Amino acid sequence: MGVFWISLILNLFNGAHAYVSSQTTFSTGAYRDYAEKNQFLTTLDWQFSSLHIGGSEFYSDLGINNNLERGEWNLYPQQLHLTLPLFQAKVKVGRQVWSEALDYSLMDGIVLAVPIHHHLKFVSYAGGLTHLEQTNELITNEQVYGGTLKWSQEQFRLNVGQLARYQDNKSTSVGYAQALYSIPDFYQSLLLGEMRFNQSRGRSEKWTAMIETHPFEKLASSYTYLGTRPDLSMPTKQSIWYRLTSSSTQSAHQFNQSLQITKEHGLTLSLRRILFTSRTKEERGSKAELAWDWIVLDRRLDTHLTYLKSFGGEMVSLGLNGSQFMTTSWSINSGVEVSDFKKINGISTHAYELRTGLKKSWSRSFETQLSMEFERNHYYALDMRAMLYVSHFTY
Amino acid sequence: MFHILLISLLLSLGVQAEVKKIQNEKPLLASTVRQLFSHKKHEIVLKKLQVSCQDCHSFSIKSRDPGPLGAPVAMGFLKPNQNSCHQCHLEKVMVSTPSQCILCHQSGENLKPEDHNALWKQQHAQFARLDSQGCQDCHTQKSCSQCHFKRDQMNPMVHRGNFRLTHSIDARLNPASCVQCHQQQQFCQKCHDGSVR
Numbered sequence: 001m002g003v004f005w006i007s008l009i010l011n012l013f014n015g016a017h018a019y020v021s022s023q024t025t026f027s028t029g030a031y032r033d034y035a036e037k038n039q040f041l042t043t044l045d046w047q048f049s050s051l052h053i054g055g056s057e058f059y060s061d062l063g064i065n066n067n068l069e070r071g072e073w074n075l076y077p078q079q080l081h082l083t084l085p086l087f088q089a090k091v092k093v094g095r096q097v098w099s100e101a102l103d104y105s106l107m108d109g110i111v112l113a114v115p116i117h118h119h120l121k122f123v124s125y126a127g128g129l130t131h132l133e134q135t136n137e138l139i140t141n142e143q144v145y146g147g148t149l150k151w152s153q154e155q156f157r158l159n160v161g162q163l164a165r166y167q168d169n170k171s172t173s174v175g176y177a178q179a180l181y182s183i184p185d186f187y188q189s190l191l192l193g194e195m196r197f198n199q200s201r202g203r204s205e206k207w208t209a210m211i212e213t214h215p216f217e218k219l220a221s222s223y224t225y226l227g228t229r230p231d232l233s234m235p236t237k238q239s240i241w242y243r244l245t246s247s248s249t250q251s252a253h254q255f256n257q258s259l260q261i262t263k264e265h266g267l268t269l270s271l272r273r274i275l276f277t278s279r280t281k282e283e284r285g286s287k288a289e290l291a292w293d294w295i296v297l298d299r300r301l302d303t304h305l306t307y308l309k310s311f312g313g314e315m316v317s318l319g320l321n322g323s324q325f326m327t328t329s330w331s332i333n334s335g336v337e338v339s340d341f342k343k344i345n346g347i348s349t350h351a352y353e354l355r356t357g358l359k360k361s362w363s364r365s366f367e368t369q370l371s372m373e374f375e376r377n378h379y380y381a382l383d384m385r386a387m388l389y390v391s392h393f394t395y
Numbered sequence: 396m397f398h399i400l401l402i403s404l405l406l407s408l409g410v411q412a413e414v415k416k417i418q419n420e421k422p423l424l425a426s427t428v429r430q431l432f433s434h435k436k437h438e439i440v441l442k443k444l445q446v447s448c449q450d451c452h453s454f455s456i457k458s459r460d461p462g463p464l465g466a467p468v469a470m471g472f473l474k475p476n477q478n479s480c481h482q483c484h485l486e487k488v489m490v491s492t493p494s495q496c497i498l499c500h501q502s503g504e505n506l507k508p509e510d511h512n513a514l515w516k517q518q519h520a521q522f523a524r525l526d527s528q529g530c531q532d533c534h535t536q537k538s539c540s541q542c543h544f545k546r547d548q549m550n551p552m553v554h555r556g557n558f559r560l561t562h563s564i565d566a567r568l569n570p571a572s573c574v575q576c577h578q579q580q581q582f583c584q585k586c587h588d589g590s591v592r
Contacts, residue, residue, distance in 0.1 A: 019444050019483070023537065029549040041549055047537050053445050061540050078544045079536060097539055099524060104575075106544065131576075157525050180525050184509075190521055208521065220518070228571050241583035244563075250571055258517070268517065274569055285568035293516070312567035319555055337556025343563060353556035371550055377560055387549045 019051040021395040029371075029387035042066045055085040078106070089114040095130060100148050101163060101176040102194040102206055106130040107144065119153040125163075142167040146174070155182045172198040188212040204228045218260040226252040250276035266293040274310075285310035298325035313343035329361040351377035365393045424499055428474070431499050444483075451475035496533075559586075 025045040033039055043065045050058045063076035081094030090113045098107035100123070109127010116122055124147035146163025159178040164171055174196045182188035193207035210222035228250045252274040260266045272287040291304040301322040308315045321335035334356040342348040357371035369389040376382055424431060448454075452473050458465045480499065496506050510522070523530050530538075542553060558565070566573050577583070 019440060027547070027549070031549070043547070043549075045545070047540075049535070051444075059536055061537065061544075063545070078540050097536070097544075099527060102524070104520070104543065152526070159525060178525050180522070190525075192521060192524065210518075210521065226571070239584060241587050244566070244570075250569075252569065252571075256517070272569075276570065283567070287568055308561075308564050308568055310564050310568040312564040313561075315561050315564050317555070317557065317561070335556060339557040339561055341561050341564065343561075351557045351560050355556060373550075375557075377557070379560075385549065 020049070021051075021393075022046065022048040023391060023393050025389055025391040027387060027389040029385060031385035032383065039067060055083075057083045059083070086112075098125065098127070098129070098144075100125060100146065100161060101174055102192060109144075119151055121150045121152075123148045123150060148176075155184070156180070170198070172196050186214055218258070220256070220258040220260075222256045222258075224252075224254040224256075226250065226254075250274065252276075264294055264296040266295075267291070268293070283311050298331070299323065311344065313341055315339055315341035317341075331359045333357045333359075347378060349378045351375070365395075367391045367393075432480070440483075451479040 023046070026042070027045070028040070028042045030038060030040050043063060045063045046060070047062075048058075048060045052058075059079060059081055060077075061079040063078060065074045065076065066072065077095060079095055079097065081092055081096040083090060083092045092111045092113075093109075095106055095108050096111065098105050098109075098111070106129070107125070107127040108130050109125060111123065111125045111127075113121060113123045126145045127143065129142045129144060143166045144163055145166075146161060148159050148161030151158040157178075157180040159176075161176050163174045163176075165174065174194060176194040178190075178192045180188070180190045188210075189212070190210040191207070194205065196204040198204075204227060206224075206226045206228070208222060208224040210220060212218055212220040252272065254270070254272040256268065256270045258266060258268040268289075268291045270287070270289045270291070272285075274285040274287075276283050276285075286309045287307070289304055289306045291302065293302040294300070299322070301320075303320045304318070306315070306317045306319075308317075317337060317339040319335065319337040321333075323331065323333035325331040335354070337351075337353045339351045340349075341351070352375065354374045355371070356373075357369055359367060359369040361367040368391070371387040371389070373385045373387075374382065375384075452475055454473070460466050484498070500506055510518075554562070
């Protein structure tokens with residue numbers, strides 16, 4: 001929180017010399033829970049950016065959530081950081097998005113980016129990883145220290161790095177590399193890899209290879225392999241629900257074949273096969289999906305047909321989603337999902353869900369959105385929840 | 396129930412001709428620079444940021460006929476280049492309109508990079524890892540947290556429809572994927588004890 005107060009003081013004293021931009025969104029909604037009780041939720045989100053002369057910047061992304069029925073208040077400081085230029089380098093301090101290696105998380109810490117050469121940059125980082133959840137509790141007991149060398153020259157990019165993760169006096173060493181080579185409008189290849197080694201839990205690895213060629217607009221093939229061990233960040237004492245859905249030793253193979261017929265039409269076939277060891281036995285799971293995407297101007301339409309089979313059951317699902325700006329100030333988005341599933345607990349049924357939302361920009365600094373969700377399944381003949389978002393912008 | 400969806404679909408199908416026309420155009424400005432940019436409206440902001448006239452306008456071109464009676468330099472030579480606008484507007488400003496690009500440009504579509512196509516949603520993570528700075532050239536930090544970190548309990552758009560009922564099949568298909576975001580055990584319990592849905 002120190003960063004917040006320092007920045008607030010900087011803003012107060014240098015307010016006349018800062019460019020300020022913010023978004024404030026208030027949202028509220030109601031739904032019925034399984035016990036047929038009405039629940040009312042309100043949330044206030046505030047994103048704020050203040051750019052100072054010389055290039056220093058303060059950014060915050062905060063959320064305050066309240067469940068009125070249960071009297072719960074939660075504060076979500078999603079991002080809160082200060083960026084300072086330091087000669088040619090840049091330092092970022094505070095809670096920020098951290099996406100080195102193959103991780104994507106929030107980190108409370110410091111990142112230093114130093115340009116070494118016109119094409120070469122070194123990024124070092126140190127901090128504690130933070131996981132936000134819809135409770136007051138934060139998990140911040142895992143630390144990361146490391147650095148990445150980033151080479152970027154014309155059609156070639158290469159990132160190579162090494163990091164150490166610490167939790168409860170146990171350490172994991174992670175080496176990673178990412179490479180991209182492309183010839184515009186002809187060919188592109190990408191390779192991402194990560195290897196983890198932990199003394200007590202062994203080796204984990206993940207890598208993705210992707211090749212794109214351009215027979216139509218684009219033909220992309222990718223293969224991903226994931227070989228993991230239970231992560232250090234997972235609690236050692238687990239509840240039954242958590243244990244059922246958290247990882248054990250696992251190897252996963254995923255193959256994706258995408259064909260982009262024209263610039264606005266894309267067709268994707270995705271196949272995934274997973275083998276893993278649960279507490280009781282070897283388990284297998286399969287997923288097959290055929291998806292079609294259409295994006296053009298401010299309109300989007302996508303549909304998918306998905307088949308899933310795992311220890312948890314079997315499911316076939318068909319979905320259609322779309323969004324469109326009807327005028328420059330009105331936009332609509334809708335999505336429908338029809339699923340047929342058979343779960344291991346004996347539930348075998350159809351389920352339907354429709355989501356729809358209408359957004360209106362009243363002016364350049366004020367907009368509202370009304371969203372509705374309708375469900376029909378084995379719990380409800382017809383259930384509905386409604387949400388209202390009101391946003392104000394300053395810039 | 397399906398009326399809104401149907402209307403949306405029909406509207407989408409009815410605009411193909413317009414789409415083709417706009418796609419072949421260059422990212423033109425919606426109006427002339429003179430009409431889009433007002434010195435008066437920018438005066439306070441530019442003053443706050445201590446942006447001087449020379450930061451946007453180049454006065455290095457001199458008249459061929461020096462002296463008070465010489466011909467003045469044509470206005471065209473004093474125009475700032477397009478980067479002058481983008482230096483402030485890209486990355487820094489949160490705007491409520493469909494995107495801040497169409498504040499000045501006719502269509503946001505023509506400004507999109509070539510690879511931001513129909514398949515981009517599935518592929519963007521891999522490219523963002525390699526070049527996060529490239530993303531920040533156009534997107535604010537809000538763009539990431541909107542989908543990846545925002546905890547909107549009422550409207551969890553990250554998951555597909557019916558996910559509340561079928562997530563157990565998905566979870567058992569790829570157990571490692573749940574704990575990437577849901578690290579806390581309480582998250583499971585809050586629903587399974589019947590209090591949240």
